Amino acid sequence: MTNPKTPSPADSPPIWAPGTTGSETPNTARVRDYWLGGSHNSAPDRRLAEQFTLCAPQLPYLVRTHRNFLRRVVTRLVRDGVRQFVDLGSGMPTVGNVHEVARRSAPECRVVYTDIDPVVVAESRELLAGDDLTAYLHADIRRPEQILDSPDLLGLLDLNEPVALLAIDVLHHVPDSAEPARLLTTCAEGLGPACRLALSHTGCDELLIDALRLYSDIYSKPLPEFAFRSSAEVRDLLAGFEVTEPGLVPIPLWLPDDETEPDQNPEHFSGCAALARRR
Ligand SMILES: C[S@@+](CC[C@H](N)C(=O)[O-])C[C@H]1O[C@@H](n2cnc3c(N)ncnc32)[C@H](O)[C@@H]1O
Secondary structure (H helix, E strand, C coil): CCCCCCCCCCCCCCCCCCCCCCCCCCCHHHHHHHHCCCCCCCHHHHHHHHHHHHHCCCHHHHHHHHHHHHHHHHHHHHHCCCCEEEECCCCCCCCCCHHHHHCCCCCCCEEEEEECCHHHHHHHHHHCCCCCCEEEEECCCCCHHHHHCCHHHHHHCCCCCCCEEEEECCHHHCCHHHCHHHHHHHHHHHCCCCCEEEEEEECCCHHHHHHHHHHHHHHCCCCCCCCCCCHHHHHHHCCCEEECCCCCEEHHHCCCCCCCCCCCCHHHCCEEEEEEEEC
């Protein structure tokens, strides 16, 4: 396998985010930032990143594959006239996040980020301080009313104008018992008739599942149950939507552009992506 381009874990000063953390408690959202080449991470985050990559070398590649899809799909949505975004399970809004991508061509874009992790929410709000066109909600996707009824969302977005709902690499945190297809439909219905949905989902990949089990065994750190899904199962999640071109496809093959990493070896990534509209 080609080594993913993981940055070296030096204790370097911040180069991107103003709020580089000094936290002693590692956080997987900061690990993700590290794999994306950001600087909102600390030495403990980078140590955790190295442990993960030892067992699951495909993880940084997967993270960047999802992030590259986010860039392509947000760019497409902006080109289609969308100026408002609701991002489910956002993580830290650092390198290449929604507002950054959207505002490259439309500075007026508004973004509502959401996450269940209070540490992620608190640090993200610091990172976004002073940006009046973003809000960061502390919300659980399984409780759509926490998002749809939020005064911050209702104050920032005009639901008479198109909104894009983004579910990028997050629905594996939502088991079938929580009815993710219904949650997506409820969120989309609450965001207006022109709501579009962009979704990428990590696949049900034995190599990845074994690698995460190995990590858990070696470091005695139990991981939550992840609902990784096959493309057929992801298609079921989209039952309330009409998938638009190019369909539900492997993530790097969703309208690749010049910046898409050329390595499309299916062993290096797992999962599918789609853009859809409400039926
Ligand atoms: C794998 S990360 C993906 C982050 C981001 N979407 C991206 O593509 O970089 C998943 C994020 O979802 C959040 N999350 C997990 N379960 C959630 C839930 N039930 N509601 C909201 N956020 C959740 C986690 O805290 C984490 O930040």
